Amino acid sequence: MSQTITPMSAEALLEELMLLPIEEQERFFTLVRKRAILRQRMAGTSTSSAEAAREPRAPSGEADYRIIWDGGSKGNPGQGYGSYQLTAVRSGKSRTESLEFPGRMTNNEAEYETLISALDTLASKIRQHGRNPRDYTLDLRGDSKLVISQVKGEWKAKDDRMAKYRDNVRTLLAQFGHYTLTHHDRSKSVEVLGH
Numbered sequence: 001m002s003q004t005i006t007p008m009s010a011e012a013l014l015e016e017l018m019l020l021p022i023e024e025q026e027r028f029f030t031l032v033r034k035r036a037i038l039r040q041r042m043a044g045t046s047t048s049s050a051e052a053a054r055e056p057r058a059p060s061g062e063a064d065y066r067i068i069w070d071g072g073s074k075g076n077p078g079q080g081y082g083s084y085q086l087t088a089v090r091s092g093k094s095r096t097e098s099l100e101f102p103g104r105m106t107n108n109e110a111e112y113e114t115l116i117s118a119l120d121t122l123a124s125k126i127r128q129h130g131r132n133p134r135d136y137t138l139d140l141r142g143d144s145k146l147v148i149s150q151v152k153g154e155w156k157a158k159d160d161r162m163a164k165y166r167d168n169v170r171t172l173l174a175q176f177g178h179y180t181l182t183h184h185d186r187s188k189s190v191e192v193l194g195h
Contacts, residue, residue: 062089063139063180067118070143070189071099071110080105082114083193086122089139096193097121111144112165119172138179143186152181 066089071082080101087094101113123133142148149155150166151173157163173179189195 063137063178064089065122065136066139066141067115067122068141068184068189068192069111069114069118070193070195071112071114072107072195073105073110075104077104077106077109080110080113081195082110082117083195084114084118085192086118108144108146108162109165111142111147112162112169115140115142115147116165116168116172119169119175123172123175133175134177136176138173138176140179140181141184141188142182143184143189145183148181148183 066087067084068087069082069084071080073080080103081099082101083096083098085094085096097118099114099117101110105113122138126133126136146155147165147169150157150162151169157166
């Protein structure tokens with residue numbers, strides 16, 4: 001007896017992926033990166049990766065949430081740390097989270113880990129309140145030119161490690177309705193986050 005497979009919408013597929021343990025998500029994206037036809041189908045077209053990576057622009061008006069993040073390591077590589085400030089723009093309420101990461105990592109890995117933590121936490125909180133992250137817009141700001149440029153598709157990830165981080169961030173961002181990703185000066189990160 002043959003089984004018919006019903007196609008999933010991109011949103012349904014993303015929801016299913018987000019429910020997988022992180023190890024299974026990594027295996028999935030490794031497979032997608034190795035297969036050009038899968039990459040094209042996931043993107044929905046045969047556009048270049050830089051075009052596919054362009055961030056959606058938020059509709060006029062302010063974003064719903066602003067995330068300012070920064071990460072680093074003591075020693076590069078060394079003990080990784082990071083922090084982010086999450087602000088509900090309309091109410092002005094904000095909170096800052098400080099993070100420490102296990103093992104040794106580079107500054108760039110800590111930057112990615114911090115952004116991933118912020119996006120994952122926000123999406124989880126939205127879902128806990130019975131809402132869909134797709135209904136919210138984000139204003140993301142950081143001082144890592146590498147992270148921002150790789151996520152936007154302006155710079156290539158030169159190794160698998162960075163490509164996995166980039167892909168993880170893109171997957172998390174795809175949950176939200178719109179986002180902007182802006183590079184700001186290091187002094188702004190220090191002013192907001194203290195490091």
